[in-house]
Amino acid sequence: MQVEDLRRLIALAGHERVTDAAAVLRLTQPTLSRLLARVEHELGGRLFERDARGVHLNPNGALALAAARDIVDRYDRLRRDLADVLDPDSGTVRLAFLNSMATSLVPRLLREFRVASPHVRVTLRQAPTHDLLRLLADGTAEHAVLWPRPTGPHGWIPLQRQRLVLAVAPGHRLERRKRVRMAELADDDLVTVPTGFGFRTLVDDLYAADGLVPRVSFESEDLATVEGLAGAGLGVAILPDQQAGTSTVAVPLASAAAQRVVGLTWRSDRDLAPPAARFLDHVRAAGPYG
Incomplete structure (x- = not known):
């Protein structure tokens, strides 16, 4: 019937x-x-x-x-x-993003989109990369800002190349260095995110490239908390340069692998709703965000 x-x-x-x-x-x-x-x-x-x-x-x-x-x-x-x-002019876009993007890239992205499409609503979700991919798969989110670039049926627009830096507390022995090699961190405690997070894998790989295993003192899912703990002298941290400098001193790393590219992704095996397609068109036209 x-x-x-x-x-x-x-x-x-x-x-x-x-x-x-x-x-x-x-x-x-x-x-x-x-x-x-x-x-x-x-x-x-x-x-x-x-x-x-x-x-x-x-x-x-x-x-x-x-x-x-x-x-x-x-x-x-x-x-x-x-x-x-x-409605492409007044509908809703469902955007998810990495927690570490909450105070930097995502606000800039949304500010510019709001100027271009003032009546389109955007709902937001924050999660680690593996959860972001699940949100895309089940349709809870239409777009995600994440790293690394996902495999499978996903579109990808690179948004920002982030340089990773060493974040140390003021007064740390390395704070005035122009560049630091990973080998110089062998005796330092490390504050970082838990095992299983994509960013933790990147940090572990940087240590492993110099034959080191990080000596982890504290773990937090929030990079802002990691930065705060490092600023309190509870260990050094490796962070995107956008996340360092609030309570820490950012020192460049010598490793060429100390970087990540954050991008916008979506499921390419299904049609986007008109508001989500409008958001995608805006991001494509806006280009990289630094």
Whole structure:
């Protein structure tokens, strides 16, 4: 049974004559009669009683009519709500991003998009990379700002190349150095994110390239917290340069691998809703963000 069948059932109940209802619905009388017979068969009982004056709802029909009105009303409301959400000029974009992008790249991205599309709403989610990919897969998010570039059916626009730096507390022996080699950190405690995070893998790889294993003192999922702990002298930290310098001193690393490229990704195996497509067009036109 389709929603239009329920609309016709409602019309028939309102007119009580098949001929009149058929005229309003622009159907032939036999077509409407067959539709009624099909609906009654599907629901398992008679809904109307026929007599010389036309058709009249019986108790089963009254129950079906109330349900039909509720279903049609909910369906129409759904269509209106979806139309609002999907309107490219005033709909909604679902954007997810790495926690470390919350105070730097994402605000700049959204500020410029708001200027270009002031009536489009953007809902936000923060998560680590593995959760961002899950949010994209199940449709909770339409776009994600993350690192590294995902494999599989994902589009990709590089947004920002981030240089990784050593973040040390003021007064640390390395704070005035122009460049630091990873080997020089062998005796320092490290504050970093937990194992399993993409950024932790990058940090571990930097140590491993010099034959080192980091001596981790504290772990936090939030890079701002990592920076604060390092600034309190509880260990050094390796951070994107945008995340260092609040309570720490940022010192460049000598390793060429001390960088990451953050980008915007989306599922390329499905169509984007109009507002999300508009957001993508904006990002493409805006180009890299430093």
